[in-house]
Amino acid sequence: MTAISVAGLVKTFGTTRALDGLDLTVRTGEVHGFLGPNGAGKSTTIRILLGLLRRDAGEVSVLGGDPWREAVPLHRRLAYVPGDVNLWPNLSGGEAIDLFGALRGGLDRKRRDELLARFDLDPTKRCRTYSKGNRQKVAIVAAFASDVELLVLDEPTSGLDPLMEAVFREYVRDLRDAGRTVLLSSHVMSEVEALCDRVSIIRAGRTVESGTLTELRHLTRTPMTVQSDRPIDGLADLPGVSAVTVTGTTTRFEVESGTLDPVLRHLAQFGVRTLTSTPPTLEELFMRHYGEDSAAAGARPVAAGAR
Amino acid sequence: MNGFTGTPRLTRLAVRRDRVKLLVWLVAVPGVGAAVLQSVVSIYATEQDRLLYATSSAASVVARAFNGPASGPSLGAVVNAEAYTSLAVLAALLSTFAVVRHTRQNEETGRAELLGSAVVGRYAPLTAALLGTVAANLLSGVLLAAVLVGGDLPVAGSVALAAAIAGIGIAFAAVAAVAAQVSGTARGANGLAAATVGLAFLLRAAGDAWGEVSVDGLRVTSAWPSWLSPFGWANQVRPYDADRWWVLGLTAAFTVAAVGVAFLLTSRRDLGSGLLAVRRGPAGASAALLSPVGLAWRLQRGVLLGWAVGVAVMGLAMGSVGNELESFVGENETAAELIAQLGGTDRLVDAFLGAMMGMFALAVGGYATQAVLRLRGEEAAGTVEGVLATAVSRPRWLLSHLACAAFGTVGLLALAGAATGLGYGLVADDVPGQVGRLTVAGLVQAPAVLVLAGLAVVLFGLLPRWSVALSWAALLLCVLFGQLGALLELPQSVLNVSPFTHLPVVPAEDPAATPLVVLSLVAVGLLGAGLAAFRRRDLAIG
Secondary structure, three states: OOEEEEEEEEEEEEEEEEEEEEEEEEOOOOEEEEEOOOOHHHHHHHHOOOOOOOOOEEEEEHHHHHHHOOOHHHHEEEEOOOOOOOOOOOEEHHHHHHHHHHHHOOHHHHHHHHHHHHHOOOOOOOOHOOOOOHHHHHHHHHHOOOOOEEEEEEOOOOOOHHHHHHHHHHHHHHHHOOEEEEEEEEHHHHHHHOOEEEEEEEEEEEEEEEHHHHHHHOEEEEEEEEEOOOOOOHHHHOOOOEEEEEEEEEEEEEOOOOOHHHHHHHHHHOOEEEEEEEEOOOHHHHHHHHHHHHHOOOOOOOOOOOO | OOOOOOHHHHHHHHHHOOOHHHHHHHHHHHHHHHHHHHHHHHHHOOOOHHHHHHHHHHHHHHHHHHOOOOOOOOHHHHHHHHHHHHHHHHHHHHHHHHHHHHHHHHHOOHHOOOOOOOOOOHHHHHHHHHHHHHHHHHHHHHHHHHHHHHHHOOOHHHHHHHHHHHHHHHHHHHHHHHHHHHHHOOHHHHHHHHHHHHHHHHHHHHHHHHOOEOOOOOOEOOHHHHOOHHHHHHHHOOOOOOOOHHHHHHHHHHHHHHHHHHHHHHOOOOOOOOOOOOOOOOOOOOOHHHHHHHHHHHHHHHHHHHHHHHHHHHHHHHHHHHHHHHHHHOOHHHHHHHHHHHHHOHHHHHHHHHHHHHHHHHHHHHHHHHHHHHHHHHHHHHHHHHHHOOOOOOOHHHHHHHHHHHHHHHHHHHHHHHHHHHHHHHOOHHHHHHHHHHHHHHHHHHHHHHHOOOOOOHHHHHHHHHHHHHHHHHHHHHHHHHHHHHHHHOOOOHHOOOOOHOOOOOOOOOOOOHHHHHHHHHHHHHHHHHEEEHOOOOOOOO
């Protein structure tokens, strides 16, 4: 069961190749994190998924349909929060919410009023007086108050304060519990780690990683710190071990998943007093993919020390 | 650091941002002066013509209301009467928009906040906006005076006229400075300032309409309302006649007082706030808003209302001059020939009314272009993204805006005809007959205007980023062909490019069906082509 499936998606703007064979699979009922630096092609992908832009090549299916040709019936079943929420300056926030709801095919009045209260949004203010965060709240309330199968959220919390972000997370969890599918593009790693079942990381218009967080961690090295009775040697010769630094009895190194067993046996000879293993955070995974240039220069931004 | 720190730098920034607008300003004001001067010299060449002009415009209530009080038969006085309204309104509006752009609009967009955090005094933005605008007015005044003197008009009168016009601009710059403090939004401030311009114009028009004609019938003494308006003061200088310089003192005193009020208000309010609170809206939408057409109507109705008021006032005024036309133009052959040429008949009144309907068609072409280009406005602003991500198809969204544009076009043309008919009917004592006849004459223009609208749709579909400039260029071309084609003796094949060329001149001619049907079909064809192109392309947001 897939809600969104994209294969080999290509989109060019003039001479710029914005998407260069992008793949993306979002399963029905999951919250899928969509990560990438600015300009990687996240918003372009989302606009193609909504039929606002036309693809140049590749396969795209949203809720089983072609988003370009079947835009209207598909849009009845999904809700979208754009990255840049643009509203009509002379409409009130409440009017804009009702309008989006009605154009999408109806909205739950009770849920709308509850959302307004939870997000602390004054619906009588004119849209021209709203801050970025409040404009986002308008789009979020309109999307969450609609009864839809799929929610497409493009950096929805970039203008929200931490309190509102917590409310947002609560609602996303409710949606997942109700069996809805969510595609969440975000820059906030903690948010993605907290909410998402699976994650796709894109870079320069291509997908570089995709899977659950555990799977992604498996693909990468784990930093370890060991304090031992005697200085450790011979570690660098073991398979899968890298970046070894020995400072007296403290040793730091990185090890690939699946090669941990021989490493632990080797360490045992030196009288291990403490052993700290820090699985990489999503942020570190993320930085590793974008920071490839800086990693080559030996400045990999992995937090040192035990956690 | 005092309240004015940073003013010179901000003034340079304002001039840099407005460099194109300023250039247009500095060309437009002397340009209008030169154009009027040239046409007056050719149409009212003899002393006899000008005596006739002065007596008929002193006697006509409408001429007094539109052109100000007659001031004798000199060539300069006729130029003053003919150029005054255009120049005065131009200077007033350019000045108010400029001041609001560099004060309230900067606050609204947040630019002022960034500037305010730098070494910039509290009064510097307002001072810079006023300095730039005053300088533009003075410079355009110098150029205007030079053009007039270059046309062999008396130096004193030319300088007086230019100073009076610059005075109007400066006075309304001060009005805009106050409006920018009072209103919390740039739109509100522009509206407030424009409303003041309108009120001042009405006061002047009323004062001059109620004025007394002198014994020799060549001059008018204005009634008191004219003396309450900056527009009135400019008239009361009486350029090329009395050259009363002291009246400019009233303009100066008013400006100083208004600027003082603006500075006082600046010192008492917070950045970004106005004295008038932004009104709250409803907490929920009414049922009328909840459809694409409902939304389009909500977004378009304000513009249409403004046009409707303008068209109705112009129609009434133009219609009511109809009857005076015989005496006004009767003995001036050049003017009569010109009208017959534009109106296509010797029956002067019908020719005049037909020419008026042609003018209204071009004016409503401006509305239609503006209304269709709202599509591009919504796309550029990004609001279309949210709408098209709902269950609204592209054709439905596009057609909802076009329905408003078409309704407005037909409605405005009918209104223009009806108002002209009412005005003429009142003076000719035949209200029902004239209203009916001229409403038809107005509606006959619709197919040509809709062709222009269709062209804008095609441009929106094919070249979204160029559609605004090209659509307005097309309208401008039609205006040029319509107004100057016959005078410039352009070949018919060139004139045929404009849809307006093919319209029958109603009421002088009977409306012929063929051109109207063909034009309607062309309009529908263009609309279909534009829609097809829009369905195929990417959204071009921003």
